[in-house]
Amino acid sequence: MNNKITFGIYPLSPAGTPFELAEGPEDDFDSIMASLNELRANGQKVIPRMYFVYTPEWAEKLLKNAEKFARLGLLENIVIGVGDWTKNDDTMVNLKHWQEFIEQVIVRYGSQLYSLQITNEPNLSFMEGSKPYVYDVLITGVLTARRVLDDLNFLTVKVGFGSVPESNVSVKNFWPNLMSKAPLDFMSKVDFVGHNFYVDVFEEVELTDEEIIENTQRHLVKLRQILDKNNLSQAEIFVSENGWPTGINPMTKRIRNDERQAQVLTMVVDTIVDLSNRLNISHYSLFGLRDADTQQNDLFYHYGILKSDYSKKPGFDAFKTLVQKYGR
Secondary structure, rough: OHHHHHEEOOOOOOEEEOOOOOOOOOOOOHHHHHHHHHOEEEOOOOEEEEEEEEEEOOHHHHHHHHHHHOOOOOOOEEEHHHHHOOOOOOOOOHHHHHHHHHHHHHHHHHOOOOOEEEEOOOOOOOOOOHOOOOOHHHHHHHHHHHHHHHOOOOEEEEEEEEHHOOEEEEEEEEEEEHHHHHHOHHHHOOOOOEEEEOOOOOEEEOOOHHHHHHHHHHHHHHHHHHHHHHHOOOOEEEEEOOOOEEEEEEOOOOEOOOHHHHHHHHHHHHHHHHHHHHHHHHEEEOOOOEEEOOOOOOOHHOOOEEOEEEEOOOHHHHHHHHHHHEEE
């Protein structure tokens, strides 16, 4: 098999959950960089995926924190989400300020960027998709990002937006609504659509190997069908968030062991690579590098392929092998 994809990973430890932010010991940036360097040992890319969640109140702090990440070379793939969905506030975002924030990010860090994703999960009904302004910020954000990147001659930086699979918690009619609101030149500015999906994580029963492979295939084939139907055939698919946390599943109460994480990760990536040419999948980003807190039982604290003290789970070597086998 000659299929190759570009790999990425979320390098920090805090993780969002349906209930709260999962946090634990502070991130050790020396250990982060050592781990990334080990994954890249044969010269393949492993691109850090970093999240900014824009609100007018958070903008200055986000840019301040970004300075530290930039010095370490951690700002290659930036996701700019929007809105504090923990608040019942549907006040329209000031689009001028939103565009200015995107422009500031590009002016400061555009030379480091591989890709810039506008919105993380805009069609998830209890996250960004819960806000009535989600279409406006997505469309203006993508167009602003592409214009500023082109003006500054950062022509190779890919621009896209995020998505999740259609389900009972996704925004109904999101795709036709987006296309009906977008100007004619919008589709041509979209280089990729990121897709966040997790197989055998939120189900109430544990899946078999065959079901894991089938679900992975189904999510990606369905997205390609959606993109083709909505004048986005040229857009690459980025698997922008995917992972298999260990720990105790709060729904099934079963323990998810470290060895199984490595097995599922390998199955999922093998399946994605096998589909990559057919579906134009160019990128796989793992969530994530390190557990938020291995001492907690809840699986939402255990997404990492490293424990929270940076010791390895079997998933680390499995991911390293996949990067060496399939990475660009």
